[in-house]
Amino acid sequence: MSVPQSPGTGLPPASGRLSLDDCRRHAPEFEALLAAAARRYDVPDRALMVRTLLHLPRLARSNGMVGKSQLTAELQRNAERLRSDQQQVQGLVSKNEFALSDLRFVRFGNAEADQIFSRLHYLRSARAGSLNFALVDPVHHLPVTLCSVTPLEWIRVGRQLELQFGVPMEAAWDVSRVYSFDVAPVNAISYLLARVRQTVRRELPSAQVLTTAVDPNLGFVGSSYRAANWQQWMSIQARPYLYVDGLYATPRQLRTRFGGANLAALRASNPRGRFEQSRASLVDSLIFCCRVRGETEAVPEADQRRLRR
Structure with a gap:
């Protein structure tokens, strides 16, 4: 029996919530959404999984829960970027x-x-x-x-x-x-x-x-x-994981790019930037x-x- 799909996404419908632990332990619901996004964007599911797990803590509540609709959107966002990144280095890939x-x-x-x-x-x-x-x-x-x-x-x-x-x-x-x-x-x-x-x-x-x-x-x-x-x-x-404009950044990257890694100072000196850290x-x-x-x-x-x- 085929799984009904959400209009316009090509992915299974998402409702309810999953925990970060569910996702990193490859719960069946997470695996299904991951596989669907990897197929749709023609990217490796392993690489997509890692990128998505890196960015989910930005969305998770303090109790570690993430909405399935958020998860679906994050998978799509990371799949699009992964596909673009692969195209940039395709001449270096066997x-x-x-x-x-x-x-x-x-x-x-x-x-x-x-x-x-x-x-x-x-x-x-x-x-x-x-x-x-x-x-x-x-x-x-x-x-x-x-x-x-x-x-x-x-x-x-x-x-x-x-x-x-x-x-x-x-x-x-x-x-x-x-x-x-x-x-x-x-x-x-x-x-x-x-x-x-x-x-x-x-x-x-x-x-x-x-x-x-x-x-x-x-x-x-x-x-x-x-x-x-x-x-x-x-x-x-x-x-906590750190993010700039929705993308993960290491403290080293923040120091190189902005001269420091203190979020309060960064927010004060870069009002146009969106600096976040994970709460879970x-x-x-x-x-x-x-x-x-x-x-x-x-x-x-x-x-x-x-x-x-």
Whole structure:
């Protein structure tokens, strides 16, 4: 039996509410709306899901509830932007599927990586000073999965690494960006991470640990990192998401664009801008780590510290 559609949208009708937790846990109602929007706009459902989950906290009430009509509109808005962004970098995207064994591991050009991360990564930016790596297809040498590795800048994480694990902050490198296209084979990210670890061990002799932050609010659980033998070593308190004119912005992006990240000051000095922050409680980020040399030890949950912002 076909599902009736709302006039003019091509999407199932929306009524009632869903919680942010329902959405990030892929509740059937959320999955149905997501799949319909992805089909209509011909965009990858995984990328659309992440973008939408990033923007839903702007709409959610303090109890974490979002109206289904709001959810439908947000899916459409993000699908339109994702389709446009994909068109901007289509010359850099591999169109064909290959077996994992056929992909080639390479150092990837900064200019190309910056274009992809600035258009397609949910943060819509590349991290300055990064080393970029990719698995590329064997025919056109276009990226299938790519990541950036950057000296760790997160001071709270660096302090905990030194205090609990004896790793100086300057010996830690952060996997700050990861993006995988729809054509990527299973286990592409974990394989890429393993090759990156080998390269860092060989080319950065002072590096001791690789780190990354996994945000469960976006539906991430760290599966690819676990598959690459990374371990969760700590977590860090979630802070509200920030938005400018309805679009997510990191504090770093706000400081670069406006000279600060204090919303009250930004509202006062930029009366034409619309600065918002999420009101609902968000889930803590998980900090995964991997020793560059030797085995990465598991940390019992009781010994995993929760860092405060």
